[in-house]
Structure formats: C-alpha cells, structure tokens
Amino acid sequence: MSTKTRGAITRRSFLKLSGTATAAAVLGGPGPVLHALVPAEDISKQGKAQKLFSACDMCFNKCGLIARVEDGVVKKLDPNPKFLKSRGMLCARGNAGVKQLYDPDRLKYPLLRKGARGEGKWQRLTWDEALDHAAEQLQKIGDKYTRCGVLFMAGSDLQSKFVHRFAEVFGSYNVISHESNCLLSRNRAFLDTFGEVPLPDVLNCKYVIMAGANRFEALVTPDSMDMMTAMKNGAKLVVLDPRFTKTAALAYEWHPIKPGTDMAFFLAVAHVLVSEKLYDEKFVQEKTFGIEQLSQHVKQYSPEWAEKECEIPAKDIRRIARELAAAAPAAMIYPGRRTSDYENSTQIRRSFAIVNALLGNWDRPGGLITASKVGLRKPSYDPPFYEENPFERIDTGRSLMMFEEEGSFKHARDAVIEGKPYPVKGCFTYKINPMQTGANRQKTIEMIHKLDFMLTVDIAMSDTAWMADLVLPAPSYLERLDPIAGLQGASAGTCLVTRDPVVPALFESKPVFWIVTELAKRLELGEYFNFTMEEYRKEQLKDLPDAMDVLKKDGVLNRPGKLYGVYEGKAFKTLSKKIELYNKRYPALGIDPMPVYSPPAKVPRGRFRIVVGRNAYITQGSSTNNALLHELVPENTLWVHPKPAGKLGIGHNDMVKVKSSVGAEKLKARLTKEIREDTVYMDTGFGVLSKGLSNVHGMGACIAAILEDHNDEISGNMAMHETMVTVQKV
Amino acid sequence: MKQRIGSIVLAIIFLICSIGLVLAESKGNARKGKYLFRKHCRACHSEGAAGDRVGKPLSPLTKTQADWKKVFDGYKDLECKDAWEKLSEKDLLDIFTYLHDHAYDSPSPAKCS
Numbered sequence: 001m002s003t004k005t006r007g008a009i010t011r012r013s014f015l016k017l018s019g020t021a022t023a024a025a026v027l028g029g030p031g032p033v034l035h036a037l038v039p040a041e042d043i044s045k046q047g048k049a050q051k052l053f054s055a056c057d058m059c060f061n062k063c064g065l066i067a068r069v070e071d072g073v074v075k076k077l078d079p080n081p082k083f084l085k086s087r088g089m090l091c092a093r094g095n096a097g098v099k100q101l102y103d104p105d106r107l108k109y110p111l112l113r114k115g116a117r118g119e120g121k122w123q124r125l126t127w128d129e130a131l132d133h134a135a136e137q138l139q140k141i142g143d144k145y146t147r148c149g150v151l152f153m154a155g156s157d158l159q160s161k162f163v164h165r166f167a168e169v170f171g172s173y174n175v176i177s178h179e180s181n182c183l184l185s186r187n188r189a190f191l192d193t194f195g196e197v198p199l200p201d202v203l204n205c206k207y208v209i210m211a212g213a214n215r216f217e218a219l220v221t222p223d224s225m226d227m228m229t230a231m232k233n234g235a236k237l238v239v240l241d242p243r244f245t246k247t248a249a250l251a252y253e254w255h256p257i258k259p260g261t262d263m264a265f266f267l268a269v270a271h272v273l274v275s276e277k278l279y280d281e282k283f284v285q286e287k288t289f290g291i292e293q294l295s296q297h298v299k300q301y302s303p304e305w306a307e308k309e310c311e312i313p314a315k316d317i318r319r320i321a322r323e324l325a326a327a328a329p330a331a332m333i334y335p336g337r338r339t340s341d342y343e344n345s346t347q348i349r350r351s352f353a354i355v356n357a358l359l360g361n362w363d364r365p366g367g368l369i370t371a372s373k374v375g376l377r378k379p380s381y382d383p384p385f386y387e388e389n390p391f392e393r394i395d396t397g398r399s400l401m402m403f404e405e406e407g408s409f410k411h412a413r414d415a416v417i418e419g420k421p422y423p424v425k426g427c428f429t430y431k432i433n434p435m436q437t438g439a440n441r442q443k444t445i446e447m448i449h450k451l452d453f454m455l456t457v458d459i460a461m462s463d464t465a466w467m468a469d470l471v472l473p474a475p476s477y478l479e480r481l482d483p484i485a486g487l488q489g490a491s492a493g494t495c496l497v498t499r500d501p502v503v504p505a506l507f508e509s510k511p512v513f514w515i516v517t518e519l520a521k522r523l524e525l526g527e528y529f530n531f532t533m534e535e536y537r538k539e540q541l542k543d544l545p546d547a548m549d550v551l552k553k554d555g556v557l558n559r560p561g562k563l564y565g566v567y568e569g570k571a572f573k574t575l576s577k578k579i580e581l582y583n584k585r586y587p588a589l590g591i592d593p594m595p596v597y598s599p600p601a602k603v604p605r606g607r608f609r610i611v612v613g614r615n616a617y618i619t620q621g622s623s624t625n626n627a628l629l630h631e632l633v634p635e636n637t638l639w640v641h642p643k644p645a646g647k648l649g650i651g652h653n654d655m656v657k658v659k660s661s662v663g664a665e666k667l668k669a670r671l672t673k674e675i676r677e678d679t680v681y682m683d684t685g686f687g688v689l690s691k692g693l694s695n696v697h698g699m700g701a702c703i704a705a706i707l708e709d710h711n712d713e714i715s716g717n718m719a720m721h722e723t724m725v726t727v728q729k730v
Numbered sequence: 731m732k733q734r735i736g737s738i739v740l741a742i743i744f745l746i747c748s749i750g751l752v753l754a755e756s757k758g759n760a761r762k763g764k765y766l767f768r769k770h771c772r773a774c775h776s777e778g779a780a781g782d783r784v785g786k787p788l789s790p791l792t793k794t795q796a797d798w799k800k801v802f803d804g805y806k807d808l809e810c811k812d813a814w815e816k817l818s819e820k821d822l823l824d825i826f827t828y829l830h831d832h833a834y835d836s837p838s839p840a841k842c843s
Contacts, residue, residue: 173761195835380776385765404760404831404838542778573794573835585837 052502053080053555055485057477058093058100058626059619060156061221062487064556065090065097067478067502074098074478074503082554083497085489086221087229092617093219096628100476101503105460105625105694107473108507117448118467120691125470127508131515134470135522137453138170141426147171147386148394150426151412157431158482158499159512162529166516167428169528171386174394174424176407181437184406184717186339189349192401192583193357195573198368199490200334201563202226205366207327209320211240211262211352213336216247217616220337222492236327238320240265240312242611243639243681244674253320256676259609259721260342260600261310265317266333266351267597268306271298272321273358280328280360287572288357290582290594297594309599328359330366341611341721346401346714347595350583354595357579363567372561374486374494379539381528390422399716400589408716409438410709413447425452430512431474435463436621436685439707439720440662457512461692462621463702474512475505481533484540484551493560496544498537498551591714600722607724608644608680610658612703615683624685625693635700636683637670640727644678645671648727655730658682658701660723662708665701666730680727682706758820763828766821770813783810790832790840798830 050069055062056077064083068076077097079090110130115121125133141149152167152175154160160177167175179187190197202208203226215224231237231250239251240262248254257265273279274295284291303314303321324331333352339345361367395402395411402408413434416424427448438444448454448467456468465471482499489495505511517529531539541547550557571577575584586593603609614620617629624630638656650656652671657664658680665687675681686700703720710719773779775788786792793801802822805814814822832840 191839192837377777380768380772382768382772383765385762389761391759391761401837405841573839575835 050502051078052500053498053551054478054502055497055499055555056090056094056097057157057499058091058097058623059219061086061219062158062485062497063090063094063221064497065094066555069502072503074101080555082558083495083556084222084492084558084560085487085495087225087492089221089225091219092632093619093623093626093629096623096626097476097478099627099629100459100623101478101506103460103625103627105692106476106507107458107460107465107471107509107692109473110508111471113469113471117469118445118689120466122471127510127518130470130472131518131522134455134472135519137455137470138426138428138519139523141452142171145423145425146389148174148389148422149424150174150428151176151394151416151424152428153177153409153432153434154430155432157512158485159480160430161483162513162516163428163430165381165528166520166525169381169383169520169525170523171384171389173389174407174412175405176409176412177405178432178437179403179406180408180410180716181340181434181439181718182338183336183340184403184408184715185345185712186335186337186349187403188346188401188712188715188717190335190353192346192574192580192585193350193353194362194368194579196370198335198362198370199488200332201366201369201491202332202334203230203491205230205235205330205332207236207238207324207331208334209238209240209324209332210247210251210334211257211265211336212339212341213334214241214245214247214613215334216250217245218337218614219616222489223334226491236323240310242676242679243613244672245613246616255312255316258309258311258600258676259611259679263344263348263351263595263597264301264306264309264599265312266348266355267298267301267595268303268314268317269321269324269355270294270351270358271301271306272303272318273325273355274298276322276325278322278325279358283329283360283362284358287360287362287579289574289576289578289580289584294354294581294594301597309597324355324359329361329364331359332356332361332367335368338613340712340718342600343710343713343719343722344595344598345712345717345719347592351595354581357581362579363564365564369490369563370566371488372494372559372566374488374496374559375544376484376486376496376540377542379531379536383528392421394421394424395716396421399711400591400714402716408711408718409434410711410718411716413438413443413709416447416450417443419450425450427451427454428457429455429464429468430457431459431622433458433462433464433621434704435467435689436702436704438704438709439718439723440709441702441704442663443709444704457515459509460625461690463688463690466690466692472515473507473509474515475501475509478502479505479509480511483533484537484547491563493558493563495559496547496551496557498548498555601724603678603724607726608640608678609721610660610706610723610725611679611681611721612684612707613681614685618683618685621685621688625688625696627695630695633683635667635696636686637668637700638727639670639672639675639681641673641675641677641679642671645669645727648729650727650729657728657730658706658725659728660706660708660725662723663705665705667701669727669729680725758823758825758827760824760828760831762821763824763826766817767825767828770817770821771825774810785810790829790836791834793829793833794835795830795833798826798833802826 063086064080081088110125111122154163237251240257303317307314394415398411456465687702710722
C-alpha cells in the first residue's frame with residue numbers, strides 16, 4: 001500500500017484508521033469510512049466517474065460486470081451487456097459484490113495463531129515474517145514427511161491455478177479442488193456415457209426435466225436465464241424435487257419425488273421409450289453402444305414399479321416419457337450441477353445420461369452440446385521430480401474411479417486422520433471452506449488437529465481460516481489482476497474474460513499469485529514463478545493477438561463458434577467409440593455397466609431425511625456474511641412439514657435441535673407445506689464458528705455439523721443426502 | 731564388422747525396449763512419466779516448438795489409450811526413435827503410463843486449457 005494517502009495519512013495511521021473504520025462501519029456509517037480507505041492518487045480522480053470492466057466472483061459463474069467508480073470508490077456494479085454467457089445479467093449476489101470489497105470483516109494483515117486452534121487469538125505479523133514462517137514450516141514438513149506431506153486445497157478462483165502450480169513445483173500431488181463436495185459424480189456419469197461432460201442447450205430446448213437442480217435459485221449462467229427465456233418461448237419445465245423450490249414454483253409441473261429415487265423414475269422413462277419404440281432409432285443404432293442390453297435391462301423397470309419407489313404416479317411417468325419423446329431431440333434431462341447427494345450418485349446421473357442418449361439430443365439444438373476450445377495457451381513449465389515422494393495420492397483407491405486431478409475431500413480427510421498410507425502434516429488452503437461445505441465438521445476439525453501447520457489465504461475469516469495457524473489476507477476480485485479465463489457458455493458459445501483491478505487493494509491484502517511467488521523464492525523454487533501476471537497473460541494470448549484490444553474495449557471476447565453437428569463423423573471418446581448406454585469399462589472394475597436400482601435407506605420412524613441446498617443469495621459459506629445479502633437472509637431455518645411438526649409439538653419459528661449421528665445444531669423451524677413430510681431442509685452457509693464473521697456469527701445452523709460423511713462409491717464425491725435426523729423443540 | 735556389431739547392439743536395444751513395452755501392460759509411475767515426458771518429449775512436441783526436429787504438439791489427450799499403446803509398440807517406425815532408445819525401460823514404462831492413464835478416452839483424462 002502506498003504511503004501517499006489522502007491528506008496526511010501515513011501507512012501506520014491508515015491501518016489504524018481502518019480499525020476505526022471497522023467500528024464505524026458496523027455502527028452504520030460507511031460513507032466517510034470508504035473515503036478514508038481510499039489512497040490519495042485515486043481521490044485525485046475526484047469528480048471523474050469511471051466505468052471499468054471486471055468479472056464477478058460472488059459465485060463461480062464469473063459474469064461480466066461494469067464497476068461504477070467515483071472518487072476512487074466503487075459505487076455500484078452493473079451488468080456488462082456484451083457478456084453473452086450471462087445474457088447481460090448481474091444477479092443480487094453480483095450486485096452485493098461492493099460489500100465484499102468494503103467489508104469491515106475483511107482480513108487486513110497476516111495473522112499468526114496464538115491460542116488453541118479455533119480459539120480466535122491472533123498475533124499480527126508483517127508479510128516478511130509471515131512468509132518466512134510459512135516457508136520454514138513447509139520446508140520442515142517436506143523434509144520430514146516428503147513433499148506429499150502437504151495437502152493443497154484451492155477453490156474455484158482464477159488464481160487457483162497458481163496454487164496448483166506451486167503445489168506441483170513444491171512436490172505435492174495431494175491437491176483437492178472443491179469439486180468433490182459438489183459435482184464430481186455428474187462429471188463421472190456423463191464422461192462415462194458420452195466421453196465428455198456436455199453443456200445443456202437450455203435456450204433452444206422444448207422440454208426440460210430438472211431433477212434436484214434448482215436453477216432459478218442456485219443460479220448457473222446462462223442456464224438460469226435461458227430456462228426462463230425458453231419457457232417464454234413455450235418450453236415445458238418439469239421439476240422433480242422433494243422441496244417446492246422457486247424453480248418448482250415456476251415450472252409447468254412439480255413432482256415431490258421421494259428423495260433418493262430419481263433413478264427409478266428415469267429407468268422407468270427409459271422403459272417407456274424402449275418398450276414403445278419412442279427413441280430415435282437411427283441415432284441410437286448409429287451412435288450408441290448397448291441398446292440390446294439396455295432394452296433387456298429396463299424391462300423390469302416399468303412405470304408401475306417406479307411409482308411404488310418414487311411416489312410419482314405411473315400414468316405421469318408414462319405421459320412425461322411420451323412428451324419427452326415428442327419434443328426430442330430438443331428435449332433433455334438436465335444434467336444438474338451439485339450432485340453430492342447419494343452413495344450411488346454416479347449411477348443416478350448415468351440414468352439421466354442414458355435417457356438423454358435415447359432422446360438423440362446429443363450435439364443438436366436444444367440438447368446436450370460440447371465444450372469448445374477457447375484458444376488460450378497454457379503456459380508450460382517443467383517442475384522438478386522428487387524421487388523420495390510416495391507413489392500415489394493420499395486418497396488413491398478409496399473409491400473405484402476417482403479423478404486424478406480433483407481428488408476427494410472426504411477420502412483425503414480420512415487418510416490424514418488415519419495417517420495412511422502416509423502422514424500428511426501440512427495444509428495450504430485458498431478460498432475454499434471445507435469447514436462449512438464438507439460433511440461431518442467434527443472430522444474436519446479432527447483432521448486439522450492432526451496437522452503440524454495449516455496456512456489459509458482468504459478474503460475474510462472463514463471457518464476454515466478460523467482453524468488455521470497462519471492466515472493471509474487476499475484482495476477481493478475488484479482489486480486483483482487475474483489471468484485471462486476461458487468460459488463455456490453453452491449456446492452462448494465460449495468467451496474470454498479478463499479481470500483488472502477497478503480499485504487498488506485495500507489494507508495489506510496480497511493476491512495468492514504474489515504469495516506463492518514469494519514462498520517459491522524462499523523455497524529455492526523461484527525459477528518457476530519468474531514472471532509477472534502481465535507476462536503470463538501475454539503467453540496465454542499468444543495465438544489470439546487481437547484479443548486484448550477487444551477485452552479492453554468490451555470487457556469480454558465472445559467466441560460463438562460452431563455449436564451443433566460438431567461430432568459429425570467423429571468417434572466418441574469412450575472405449576466403444578460410441579455413446580455408452582452399456583459402459584464397457586465398468587464390469588472389469590466391478591461396477592454395474594448399466595444403472596441397477598436399489599432403494600434408498602428407509603427413513604426410520606420419528607426421523608427425517610435431511611437435504612441441503614441454497615437460495616439465490618447464498619454461495620455456500622462465502623456470501624452469508626455479506627452485509628447486503630445478510631439483510632435479505634439473516635439466518636437459515638429448518639423447513640419442516642406442519643403435519644410431523646404438529647406431532648412433535650413444533651410451531652412456526654420455534655427453536656429446534658436437529659441431531660444426527662455426528663452432531664447437533666439449533667435453529668428456527670419454518671413450518672411449510674413446501675416440503676415432503678419425511679424430509680427436512682436447510683440452507684448452507686450458516687452456523688459459523690468464526691467470530692471474524694460478525695454479521696452471521698451465531699445465526700442459524702451449519703449443515704456440515706449435522707451431515708454424515710457418506711460418499712459416492714464410484715467417484716468419491718461427498719454424499720450429503722444420506723443423513724437421517726431427529727428434530728426436537730428446544 | 732563394425733556394421734554387424736552395430737546391428738547387434740541395435741537389436742539388443744530393441745529387445746530390451748520390447749520387453750519394456752510388454753511390461754507396459756503393468757503399472758509404471760505416471761507422475762514420474764509426466765516429468766520425463768516434459769523433460770524428453772515436450773521440447774519438440776509442443777506448441778511453438780522450434781529447432782531441427784519439431785513434431786506435432788502432444789499431450790495425453792492427443793490419443794486414445796489404444797492408440798498410445800500402438801505408438802509405444804511401434805515406436806521404432808517413428809522419426810525420433812533414436813531419442814526413444816536413449817531412455818531406459820523403466821522411463822519408457824513411466825511415460826507410457828502417464829500418457830495412457832490420462833488419454834482422452836481414459837477414466838481420468840488430463841485437464842486441458
């Protein structure tokens with residue numbers, strides 16, 4: 001931070017002021033505070049309103065935005081109308097991004113834990129002290145336990161690639177993404193059926209079934225807006241969900257399906273399509289493998305059988321199957337996003353994928369289309385090899401078909417706790433919050449207690465940061481220079497997006513790129529980070545010489561490209577080189593080649609199955625403390641149907657205790673008929689332990705504290721809907 | 731005579747490498763293979779490669795698992811076979827394992843940009 005600040009404020013007084021600013025802002029006077037935080041060079045632009053491009057980071061979608069900056073202060077964030085992927089939209093969370101930037105709860109300088117883990121006692125360090133300490137600890141663990149003795153976890157962020165690069169050159173291949181708490185089983189299922197993970201062309205679809213997906217609340221761009229547009233154009237949306245979500249409310253039909261039985265529904269749909277020859281025969285003969293086996297397999301799964309499992313009338317299943325076929329190929333089973341729900345979630349999504357294949361919607365308008373290359377170069381490097389390292393990742397072999405580059409948080413955590421197959425004693429996390437998102441929080445705490453050193457880089461004191469030994473402050477997306485990113489936007493095509501700082505970084509925050517560069521220098525790995533971000537970007541754009549000019553002019557470079565018919569004459573990337581209704585690889589691994597239905601565990605008497613999700617104001621644990629969003633959703637509640645609630649003597653807004661085999665939490669009950677009688681529901685992102693999140697601390701309950709840690713047996717994805725709970729009035 | 735000795739040496743090298751490739755059915759160290767691939771192959775087989783010998787850019791995603799096996803079975807027909815012959819049996823097995831295990835039709839395809 002420059003010492004040249006407004007008036008006579010020095011670095012020391014600026015930081016002191018920022019502490020005062022915190023208190024002032026809490027008391028409700030943000031105006032003067034913001035001005036006090038703005039360096040003089042920006043105040044010199046007083047009177048000049050600027051409009052600067054950026055890309056949102058309030059969730060993973062990265063929608064284009066234009067920041068209105070006045071007097072060096074970001075006043076408002078507007079959508080970028082040229083940003084096709086987000087259809088020129090910026091949602092409520094996106095608008096609230098200003099409050100992430102000017103959040104008094106932001107981490108301001110490096111902090112070293114002084115008390116017990118989670119006690120909240122910290123000592124302020126200088127950056128040099130913090131980096132020296134971190135490098136020393138990483139070196140010590142690497143020397144004692146091999147380089148794989150450090151576990152790296154990085155969230156969905158444009159700079160996470162530098163954490164991965166640092167992990168690789170440091171020598172650890174124990175790198176976990178957020179995906180194993182989210183969508184791995186969907187990816188597994190579609191990859192194993194089509195040879196790649198497709199994108200849904202929702203905009204041009206005439207008939208969409210969303211099973212569990214809540215696209216009008218858990219927004220995905222462009223799918224959420226495209227679904228609305230498609231419906232305006234006459235498309236039919238059918239929602240299967242145990243909960244009456246906003247998506248269900250706006251759908252043509254809602255079926256409160258029994259949780260865990262989606263596969264029964266889709267196998268019955270396949271039964272109707274096959275037995276009534278409603279599928280695209282030409283497409284299936286030419287492009288799929290295993291229709292004979294599938295035809296035999298689904299004979300047992302009639303709609304009448306499925307009705308008893310999923311509690312959707314057989315006549316409706318049959319009708320829906322016929323309507324789908326009539327609309328095909330512009331008809332789809334929406335693949336969904338978060339699929340961390342059941343122990344057989346890959347096979348559930350295989351049943352989605354198989355019905356899509358029968359509809360012949362692959363590579364066609366209104367169907368499933370493929371990702372395109374965006375043309376960015378991936379700057380290469382040659383990391384060293386550490387002969388003393390163990391042979392495999394720590395979580396290897398704990399599920400049948402894990403993704404090498406994603407890992408499994410659940411399995412890695414178990415492995416760290418067990419110390420098997422080898423000890424892991426260090427952890428580096430960046431913008432990821434498994435204390436909130438990883439089921440069975442007690443186990444996450446247990447894992448952290450096994451570590452000699454844990455370093456967290458984040459914008460605010462998340463629950464994960466709260467448990468760390470060293471916490472380093474990162475700037476928000478509005479203050480950062482990021483690498484160029486290529487985004488996939490389904491029928492909007494691909495695009496390139498850039499993110500330049502719209503205001504300078506506040507406090508002493510430093511981007512993780514700078515942090516790993518400095519750590520690399522201290523660990524004699526500086527040669528792998530001997531470039532600036534500008535140089536990195538230049539290398540990325542080497543094959544797109546005009547791209548930067550367009551990015552500067554429009555904030556986005558849209559690359560529509562060819563969307564349909566891309567696979568004409570091409571082999572599918574599967575063993576059979578076709579779409580695999582029958583998976584050729586699975587039998588050798590002991591996996592059923594076609595989804596075999598087994599009913600979900602029965603909900604015991606007096607208990608409920610708990611399901612989790614989010615609304616449009618929540619991005620898991622990272623947005624609930626945002627001042628604007630907190631006003632809209634101050635706490636989560638437990639959705640309970642009035643009938644069982646009545647039997648338990650629970651009234652609306654009563655405080656209840658929700659208890660599973662791994663933990664208990666207290667929160668208010670919301671009595672509503674918008675949920676099945678055998679199911680209860682909670683939003684993610686509340687019940688935080690961190691006292692550094694002042695708005696949300698003490699509000700609501702944490703899903704991770706209640707959910708048991710089951711996993712999808714194929715992909716290692718967390719399975720978060722397998723937990724049964726009791727609910728008692730407090 | 732020199733030519734004959736040369737042929738015998740070459741035949742021995744081929745034999746050793748062939749044994750290695752038979753072993754390729756078993757598991758090498760994919761991580762070491764990634765390192766060795768970058769060290770020995772990428773200089774010629776990458777975008778923007780320059781020099782006397784520039785090959786097509788290669789990554790595990792360039793081929794199917796079956797095609798990688800074919801390449802390793804028939805490497806002696808490649809222009810760069812001399813470079814292959816400088817590598818040990820174990821190194822070749824490691825490189826094969828890396829490319830094969832992350833091929834585009836593998837269960838865990840390498841990530842691309």
